[in-house]
Amino acid sequence: MNWVERAAELRQWSKGAVRAPHKPLLLLYALGRFQREDDGALRYGAVEEDLKRLLAEYGPPHRTSPAYPFHHLVSDGVWEVRTDRGAGSPGTGVRELRATGAAGRLVPELRAALRREPSLLGRMAQVLLDANFPPSLHDELCEAVGLVPEPEPDVSERLSVARRQRDPRMRERVLTAYEYRCAFCGYDGRIGAVPVGLEAAHVRWWAFDGPDDVDNGLCLCSLHHKLFDKGVLGVGEGDRVLVSQRFVGHSPAARVQVTELSGRPLVGPQPGAAPVAARHRAWHTAQVFHGDPRPAHAAPSPA
Incomplete structure (x- = not known):
């Protein structure tokens, strides 16, 4: 499975050229936590304020809730949610996520791939950054989500995912x-x-x-x-x-x-x-x- 392409092709709400970086921000945050703690789950009630800050600073101008990506990222095959009742997200309601002790983390297959191939984390992070944010914000966004930058991924891989080449002139x-x-x-x-x-x-x-x-x-x-x-x-x-x-x-x-x-x-x-x-x-x-x-x-x- 090509996890880099999966990161580049996250399904995001779209209407014209409207920005909706909710899922990329959550996935970057989850990758940062995995890099530091490996297998820890992210309980919604514990990370809600962190996710709110990320959305306020790097999201669209209008206010949005981190409950949306916490629930919907599951559909992209990189994220899973469990509650006190068992597997599965209770929905996008903040109260439900808090009351059921909802916790999310990277799916087992992705966690295993990241352990086998440590450079994969950096490549996924770079593709998420390239696809959703301007280069001027990359370094500070990595710091905000706790990601330690890896060596630059192979240029050919980045371009094959982006499918566009920048004009150096x-x-x-x-x-x-x-x-x-x-x-x-x-x-x-x-x-x-x-x-x-x-x-x-x-x-x-x-x-x-x-x-x-x-x-x-x-x-x-x-x-x-x-x-x-x-x-x-x-x-x-x-x-x-x-x-x-x-x-x-x-x-x-x-x-x-x-x-x-x-x-x-x-x-x-x-x-x-x-x-x-x-x-x-x-x-x-x-x-x-x-x-x-x-x-x-x-x-x-x-x-």
């Missing part, structure tokens, strides 16, 4: 279009002739059919790339920066680097280069950006 095309400046803050640091701390961000994530095209890219500094992928920042009508009302930061740095960006026009792209396409901008606003945007920040009056 995208980064250079996007950075050139924005003249090596962060589209949000204008940062343009270099060491000699080499830019440092600048990255090409996908507006619509590659994992959700976002193309490797300039009109789906932004040149962003490392900080703003991370905040963009976490839904703190977005791009609104008129190519102006959106800042989530849910973001809280009182320090001068937080104000200058985040809240005062609200309503500011993007820096670039240069004339002749394609701006962010409306369809990609709309996807990010609906699927990644958190909450409502703050009002445009008023620039201080000149003295």
